[in-house]
Amino acid sequence: MPLADKIRPDTIDDVVGQTHLLGSGKPLRRVIESGKIPNMIFYGPSGVGKTTVARIIAESANMRLHKLNGTNASTADIKSIVAELDTFLGANGVLLYLDEIQYLNKKQQQSFLEYIEDGSITLIASTTENPYFYVYNAILSRSTVFEFKPVEPDEMVKAVRRGFEKFSEENGIQYEVSDEAVNYICHGVGGDVRKCLNTVEFCALSAVDGRVDLEIAKELTQRSNMRYDRDGDQHYDLLSALQKSIRGSDENAALHYAARLIDAGDIISLSRRLLVIAAEDIGLAYPQAIPIVKACVDSAMQLGLPEARIPLGDAVVLLATSPKSNSAHIAMDAALADVRNGAVGDFPRHLQNKHCDGEDAEIRGQHYLYPHDFPNHYVKQQYLPDNIKDKVYYQFGDNKLENAAREYWDKIKNQK
Numbered sequence: 001m002p003l004a005d006k007i008r009p010d011t012i013d014d015v016v017g018q019t020h021l022l023g024s025g026k027p028l029r030r031v032i033e034s035g036k037i038p039n040m041i042f043y044g045p046s047g048v049g050k051t052t053v054a055r056i057i058a059e060s061a062n063m064r065l066h067k068l069n070g071t072n073a074s075t076a077d078i079k080s081i082v083a084e085l086d087t088f089l090g091a092n093g094v095l096l097y098l099d100e101i102q103y104l105n106k107k108q109q110q111s112f113l114e115y116i117e118d119g120s121i122t123l124i125a126s127t128t129e130n131p132y133f134y135v136y137n138a139i140l141s142r143s144t145v146f147e148f149k150p151v152e153p154d155e156m157v158k159a160v161r162r163g164f165e166k167f168s169e170e171n172g173i174q175y176e177v178s179d180e181a182v183n184y185i186c187h188g189v190g191g192d193v194r195k196c197l198n199t200v201e202f203c204a205l206s207a208v209d210g211r212v213d214l215e216i217a218k219e220l221t222q223r224s225n226m227r228y229d230r231d232g233d234q235h236y237d238l239l240s241a242l243q244k245s246i247r248g249s250d251e252n253a254a255l256h257y258a259a260r261l262i263d264a265g266d267i268i269s270l271s272r273r274l275l276v277i278a279a280e281d282i283g284l285a286y287p288q289a290i291p292i293v294k295a296c297v298d299s300a301m302q303l304g305l306p307e308a309r310i311p312l313g314d315a316v317v318l319l320a321t322s323p324k325s326n327s328a329h330i331a332m333d334a335a336l337a338d339v340r341n342g343a344v345g346d347f348p349r350h351l352q353n354k355h356c357d358g359e360d361a362e363i364r365g366q367h368y369l370y371p372h373d374f375p376n377h378y379v380k381q382q383y384l385p386d387n388i389k390d391k392v393y394y395q396f397g398d399n400k401l402e403n404a405a406r407e408y409w410d411k412i413k414n415q416k
Contacts, residue, residue, distance in 0.1 A: 004197040007159075007166050008052055015049050015056075016159045016193055017151030022053070022408035028146050037061050037095065039116055041135060042126040044148030045234070047192030050126040053148075057124060063095040070103030078111050085120045087402040094121050101125040102134035109136040116142055150191020153183070159193050160185055163200035164212070174212045177203075181217035188221035235266075239273050247281045251320035258316045262309050274315050285325035285399035288320060301333050334393045345385025376412045 009015045012022055012032060021028040031038065037057060042050040056063050064335050084094060094115075101109070115121040116139065123143065127134060131145055151159075160182050164175045181203070189195040202220040203212045238257055245253035268318040278293040296315035300308035338344075350368040369379045382389055396406040 002198070003163055003166065003201040004194045007154040007162055007197070010056065012056060015052060017155045017191075018049055018148055019054070019155075020149070020303050021146055021313070028053075031144075032057055032060075035334075037063075037122050037124070039123045039139075039143040040125070041101070041131050041140070041143045041145045042124070042148055043145055044128070045150055045192065047194035047196075048148045048151055049193065050148050051323055054099075054124045054126055058095050058097050061095050064097050065097065066321075067097045068099070070098060070100035072260050073098075073104065073108070075108065078108060078234035080126070082111070082115065085115065094154040096121050096123050098123060100127060102127045102129045102131075106136055109139055113138055126139060151193055151196075151286060152191065153186035156189070156191075156193065157182060159196055160200055164204060167201075167204040171204075174206060175207060175210045177212040178214060180214040181212050184214055184217040185221055188217075206412075212342055219339050225290075235269070239269060240271070243273060243277055243281070246277050246316070246320045246369065247324065249320055250326065251317050254316050254320040255313065258312065259309075262305070262312065265305060265306050267300055267305065267312065270312060271300060274312070274319065277319050278279070278315075280329050281321045281324055281326060282319055283325040283328050283397070284402050284405075285323035285397060286401065289322050292318060323399045323401075325399050325402060327395060327397035327402060338388065338391070343388050343391075345387040347385065348382050350381065351383065380413070 015022055018028075023029065024220060031040075042054060044050055058067075060361055062116065064084065068077055068081075081094060081096060096112070107335060112121060112123065113136075116123055123139070123142070124186075125135070125139075133142060135143075160177075164177050167173070185196060185199050185203070189199060199217075199221050205214055206216060238260055242254060242257035242261070245257060258270055261267070274293050275290075275297060278290045282289045293315045296311040296318075299311040303311070369381050371377050371379050373379075384391055396402045
């Protein structure tokens, strides 16, 4: 049996981390202590205690307990649980612990709905993916979502010490574990208690005369201090954190998140997001950023890793330290909103691609004024359709380049 299962907590007080949910007076703890188990969904990364807490709740409830895992649960499994509801076994209700609910399709999730509604089945589900994307809305509306977070290193110490104590009991060996080794293990597993205890197990099995020092910890701690899944929430959270850091002009945070993408080998996602940021967040405040970032991305793709980190680092710092403007893309979104809402109208006659008029034309001649024939290459005339002819989409941003453009056009247009 893996060490993580051997020392799995039996009470809420023994759970490592999640003090925001399980600390004295916190919401989930109050729910558990009330003795009334509502429908709940536990959301968070793996190895942070979701399954442990769900089992503690389930085992303390005076209800028939069923456990399913979404990765291998079938329709037959679901039907067998439903079949118990009208039997003696289900007299006090059924508590269903459903791990990895995100792997059940919509129809499978719907099959529980009427029983959750009438209270025949109480659901405790856990998922590593955002439940608002992966769990059927009707189930979400009847459940409370609790978010579990990665365990902080200082909270992980208790699990590490407990793990070595368990090995001492089983093997009759008194392990001498340095504080440096414990600290390294706790910081090297990305808040995942299961990975932490796997590392403890390796260290204990490889220890010479029961001594575990920093060197052993470094050799055996899994390279897992970064959570990343190209198809999961962590992927989008990471890209979001990168863009918001650049938008907020924090070059150090931007470099950190970019480094996590590079370390995961995902330079494609990083490159695409940098191209978007150059246009969306820097925009007309420094339009040269767009071709510069494109050149950096092209260089990264040609170089590949590890050298790709160099031009990508240039792009990240350039964008984070550049002046910011979203004026152009806000203007485009406003124009798109009008188009999609039907505010289009016909083209002004002088903009149409016509060079002759039919016999029924009320106004003959195109009457288009060619701006290049006028001073400063500008002449006032209507360009928008009649029904939105006074519409203003673009507002100059408050930065050096757009201020200069505004001053120029104010001068030119006010002369006409």
